[in-house]
Amino acid sequence: MREPSLRQFEALMAVVEAGSVSRAAERLSISQPAASKLIATLEDDTEMQLFDRASGRLVATEQGMRLYHEANRVFGGVGQLIRAVEAIRRENRGQLRVGVMPGLSGGFIVRAVRAFRERFPDAFISVDTRSSQFLADWMVSGRLDVAILVTRLDHPTISTRPVHSKPMVCLLPIGHPLAAKARITPKDLDGEPFIAFARASLTRNRVDAVFERAGLRPDIRIEAATAPNVCEFVAGGMGVTVVDPLVSEGVKGRVEMRPFDPATSFEFHTSWPSHSRNSKLVSAFVEEVTRAAAISAWEEDSYRL
Structure with missing residues (x-):
């Protein structure tokens, strides 16, 4: 028995996975006759019938499938080695x-x-x-x-x-009447539909404390767990909110922003x-x-x- 080449095993895997020699040839970037020759020489070299030929199609035999699984395991190991090489290169740079x-x-x-x-x-x-x-x-x-x-x-x-x-800011839907004001206070937001962070969040606690000191409570209509969701609800016209400016950049151009008093840092x-x-x-x-x-x-x- 002659020793098969890796290219022959690649052809075996391609035919099994693609379902036909023509599609396997496309996957391997070779001609169909070249793919057929690789399969034929693999069968000759291994002295095994790896495919049954029926109606012009190749169907893997039991031996063919066993060899396919072994080849797949080996090539999977090669893939791991390639990923290891890339990881080592990343470590170096x-x-x-x-x-x-x-x-x-x-x-x-x-x-x-x-x-x-x-x-x-x-x-x-x-x-x-x-x-x-x-x-x-x-x-x-x-x-x-x-x-x-x-x-x-x-x-x-x-x-x-x-x-x-920067200090926290007030977000308003585009065209909101409060956009005419230079700065926004808790009193300005009294009665406005408010988009709040989840109850356990630090931002929620900070904002609630500011309103409490003003003797007010925001009219919360929607709660959301993440800053992007809070900001998107404002951009969608469903209410106003008070947030840290860094977390609101995703709605740039789609909301009005005004400084919020009293200045509250985060x-x-x-x-x-x-x-x-x-x-x-x-x-x-x-x-x-x-x-x-x-x-x-x-x-x-x-x-x-």
Whole structure:
């Protein structure tokens, strides 16, 4: 028995998966006669009948299917090796695993990543969007190099830096009468249909506290768990809200934005391992996150996004 080639096994797999020699030939980028020859020589070299020929079609025999499964397992291992090579290459040129909460997964993180890539064009970056609780767990378990959270992560192996944003703002549907005002107060919003964050969220607690101090309660018509949903409801004309400006960039051009009085600040937090394997990249990314937070995508004379 002669030793079959990998190309012959590729032809075997292609015929079984494609269902015909012609489609297998297309998959292999070869002619149909060349594909037929590879199958024929594989049968000769293995001294096995791998296909039954019926009505011009090739149907894999039991031996053919057994060999197919073995070939598939081997080629799967080759694929794993290729992925391992790529992972090692990424390690050599640097990689950064970033986690970001949904509310900051828009323009803010784009600005940070773009600036970071300008400094480290060869670095590989993966960005995962999850809730702060998931990101905190992943950070502690070593699955992330940097995480941007809504709460401070207190852990002996984790370093944290606050990310200061602009004061919270009021979002209004386009053409809303309150857009005529330069600034919006809780009294202005009294009786207005209000889009609120979920009850347990920090933003909800912060906004409710501002209204309580004014002796008012927002007329909540809709609650939503994420900032993008809250902002989209406003853009859809279903109410008004008060949010951090960084989380509202996704509705730029589709809402009116006005400063909210009294000025109410909000803090996010950037966390990373105290002893990071990519300390240079991590430090640079944390710097760009801080800069990105200081850049306002909405700060124009009209305050319109």
